Amino acid sequence: MDTQPETLEFQAEARQLLQLMVHSIYSNKDIFLRELISNASDALDKLRLEAFRDKDLQVDTADLHIDLEVDKAQRTLTVRDNGIGMSRDEVVNLIGTIAKSGTAELLRKLKESKDTGASQELIGQFGVGFYSSFMVADKVTLVTRRAGEDQGTRWESSGEGTYTIEPVDDAAQGTAVTLHLKPEDSEDHLFDYAADWKIKEIVQRYSDFITWPIRMEVERTDGEGKTTRELQTVNSMKALWARSREEASEEEFKEFYKHISHDWTDPLEIIQMKAEGTFEYQALLFIPSHAPLDLYLRERKRGVQLYVKRVFIMDDCEALMPEYLRFVKGVVDAQDLSLNVSREILQQDRQIQLMRRRLVKKVLSTVKTMLTENPDRYQTFWKEFGPAVKEGLVNDFDNRETILEIASFDSTHDAEKPTTLREYVERMKEGQEHIYYLTGASRSIIENSPHMEAFRAKGFEVLVLTDPVDEMWVDSVNEFDGKHFQSIAKGQVDLDTEEEKKSAESERDQQQKDYADLLSWLTKKLEENVKEVRLSSRLTTSPACIVGDAHDVTPTLEKMYRAMGQELPPVKRILELNPAHPLVSGLRKAHAEREDDSGLADTAELLYGMALLAEGGELSDPSRFMRLLADRLAHTL
Ligand code: ADP
Ligand code: MG
Numbered sequence: 001m002d003t004q005p006e007t008l009e010f011q012a013e014a015r016q017l018l019q020l021m022v023h024s025i026y027s028n029k030d031i032f033l034r035e036l037i038s039n040a041s042d043a044l045d046k047l048r049l050e051a052f053r054d055k056d057l058q059v060d061t062a063d064l065h066i067d068l069e070v071d072k073a074q075r076t077l078t079v080r081d082n083g084i085g086m087s088r089d090e091v092v093n094l095i096g097t098i099a100k101s102g103t104a105e106l107l108r109k110l111k112e113s114k115d116t117g118a119s120q121e122l123i124g125q126f127g128v129g130f131y132s133s134f135m136v137a138d139k140v141t142l143v144t145r146r147a148g149e150d151q152g153t154r155w156e157s158s159g160e161g162t163y164t165i166e167p168v169d170d171a172a173q174g175t176a177v178t179l180h181l182k183p184e185d186s187e188d189h190l191f192d193y194a195a196d197w198k199i200k201e202i203v204q205r206y207s208d209f210i211t212w213p214i215r216m217e218v219e220r221t222d223g224e225g226k227t228t229r230e231l232q233t234v235n236s237m238k239a240l241w242a243r244s245r246e247e248a249s250e251e252e253f254k255e256f257y258k259h260i261s262h263d264w265t266d267p268l269e270i271i272q273m274k275a276e277g278t279f280e281y282q283a284l285l286f287i288p289s290h291a292p293l294d295l296y297l298r299e300r301k302r303g304v305q306l307y308v309k310r311v312f313i314m315d316d317c318e319a320l321m322p323e324y325l326r327f328v329k330g331v332v333d334a335q336d337l338s339l340n341v342s343r344e345i346l347q348q349d350r351q352i353q354l355m356r357r358r359l360v361k362k363v364l365s366t367v368k369t370m371l372t373e374n375p376d377r378y379q380t381f382w383k384e385f386g387p388a389v390k391e392g393l394v395n396d397f398d399n400r401e402t403i404l405e406i407a408s409f410d411s412t413h414d415a416e417k418p419t420t421l422r423e424y425v426e427r428m429k430e431g432q433e434h435i436y437y438l439t440g441a442s443r444s445i446i447e448n449s450p451h452m453e454a455f456r457a458k459g460f461e462v463l464v465l466t467d468p469v470d471e472m473w474v475d476s477v478n479e480f481d482g483k484h485f486q487s488i489a490k491g492q493v494d495l496d497t498e499e500e501k502k503s504a505e506s507e508r509d510q511q512q513k514d515y516a517d518l519l520s521w522l523t524k525k526l527e528e529n530v531k532e533v534r535l536s537s538r539l540t541t542s543p544a545c546i547v548g549d550a551h552d553v554t555p556t557l558e559k560m561y562r563a564m565g566q567e568l569p570p571v572k573r574i575l576e577l578n579p580a581h582p583l584v585s586g587l588r589k590a591h592a593e594r595e596d597d598s599g600l601a602d603t604a605e606l607l608y609g610m611a612l613l614a615e616g617g618e619l620s621d622p623s624r625f626m627r628l629l630a631d632r633l634a635h636t637l
Helices: 012-022 031-053 088-095 103-112 116-126 129-135 196-206 250-261 343-348 350-373 375-395 397-406 421-427 443-447 450-458 468-476 498-525 555-563 582-593 598-614 622-636
Strands: 006-009 066-071 076-081 137-145 152-157 162-168 174-181 214-221 227-233 269-275 281-287 303-308 311-314 329-334 408-411 435-439 462-465 483-487 530-535 544-547 573-577
Touching: 012 103, 012 129, 031 066, 031 076, 031 129, 031 174, 031 196, 031 250, 031 311, 066 196, 088 137, 088 152, 088 162, 103 116, 129 137, 129 174, 196 214, 196 250, 250 269, 250 281, 250 303, 250 329, 269 350, 281 350, 329 350, 343 350, 350 375, 350 397, 375 397, 375 468, 397 421, 408 421, 421 435, 435 450, 435 468, 443 462, 450 544, 462 468, 468 555, 498 530, 498 573, 498 582, 498 598, 544 598, 573 598, 582 598, 598 622
Parallel strands: 066 214, 303 329, 435 462, 435 483, 530 573
Antiparallel strands: 006 162, 066 076, 076 174, 137 152, 137 174, 152 162, 214 227, 269 281, 281 329, 303 311, 408 462, 544 573
16 A cells, blocks of 8 residues: 555645634634534544444444643644544545635635734634644644544644645544644743643633543642542533533633534523423523624525434534524434434424424524613624524514514614614604605615605605515515505505695696696507506606506516526516606696607606616616717707
8 A cells, every 4th residue: 555645735715724823813822722622522423423323333432532642742732532533535625625615705804804803803703623723733643534444544734735644554543633832932822732731721611511521641649749640531521501500601601602603702692491391401502793604605504403312413403493593503402302313303393393483482582682681782683693584574474573573674764773663663753654665775775766755855764675685575574563564666655644635636636637648648658668657746856766566576676586597577667757847847848749759759768767777777778778868968958
């Protein structure tokens, strides 16, 4: 067998992240050990699970543990586990590359931010796991053998672009990571990571809850002053979710969160739950303080792990959390499930469904409490996860009311601060029956849309909905607190009071008569684009706007469907004209006086095009529009 070490290159993204670690942009170096222990713990979980599922796998799972070995003379620290291990290919794929989605995005942001504080924050949100060893080591050696395989693999790198890899014959099953420690340096916050006390302190601070024994040899002096070395378990191994808030510190919960989430930043909320009786379980859930980079990617996994009687069963258990709460992390430990439950069984299990219902309610009620008791924290939550939570308005009928209660939206009331629906309703004007909203691509498009004119003039508040998901839920949610949601770009608008209506009645009748000819002529002229042309009561300054019927697909939604490749018949809406605008009244006059309508047809087309542009829409033939407009303008000179 060829035993020459082979030299391979790190994947480009991996190389860049390693550079950052080698040149240490992250100030808390202690956490490298947490990351290595976290990986070892995962490897032990995986081995136990695989041994359980695959009875042919010849492994001994009786004594699974993590050993920390210090060699003071050589200045090395080794983290050794007898877990699942890695094959050669796995080492190349898992250690030589970064498969995390969002890596490219992260690197782009890192490059942009010159500020080290911001870079630290970003790296912290991303978490670079194994690579953090290069903060404290100038060389890392990893020897591993996968359970069930004969051949082991030795990997080594100084973190500078390449690594070597070679087969080894006598590797123990599992993985040993040896760090060749950099010299101590107080300026760089490098401690003596070869000191027993330091290692012990780090383990107890960051990894105490790991459910496997973390052992190390420590010196002990007996009564007669004789020192011996003995193996000691340094962590308490107590499953944190089984402990009450009094029995464990806030810090411990936070570290546990970091272990299961692979996030380096503290969670926003910690949620504990316990059910006793026929179906017993404990849950420890976390709401992160920031959205992961891949929250809106299709393949995004859910974050809750399932344990059965303290034994890890599976990651991202989709049966426990609905998709719209996919950012919730944590652990659920059930007493009465079989250890070999499958995902399929879980999906159908009635007890699991009940459990899920309770977990969801608990998460939502936690947010509700946050809303009243800690508005700042709530705002962070909503900024990070609001668009995901709003998906629940479409999918989770049972909790729709609660989601509406905890949601907030941009509104014309206050450009700085989003509003809850409760607050909106409290501000509603006398006689106002509906909750008004407008969907669109951006706040400025919405605010400058002609549809807004009458609402602004009369002082009605309008919700400004710019998330793609808003287009979806407004169609399926009817009301909040008895008030219907009403798009200001749909249907007829009537904002006048009874009195105003009375006084304007005769004037309106007259207008209708005056404009009847023009409207029917325009309806005919523009029939390919609109289904009707009518007079508007929502415009004050613009000449025209386009509105839909209550069930018409909005332009944004139409665009979304088409982007998803869905066929859609062309959507025709309604053109509304402002009779108070000189262009419109002038057009009426010209139409009444002229025999030949050829010049006017262009104006009609321009009018329609302008209305389309005003709502942020796209012209079907921009160059034609330009030509017509240039022509018209030339005539005015
Ligand atoms: P993460 O833990 O977030 O996946 P890491 O950089 O910490 O990222 O580790 C990358 C991968 O390398 C792990 O997902 C795991 O598959 C593998 N790995 C790391 N350490 C070990 C280990 N001790 N035993 C087995 N596999 C490991
Ligand atoms: Mg890791």
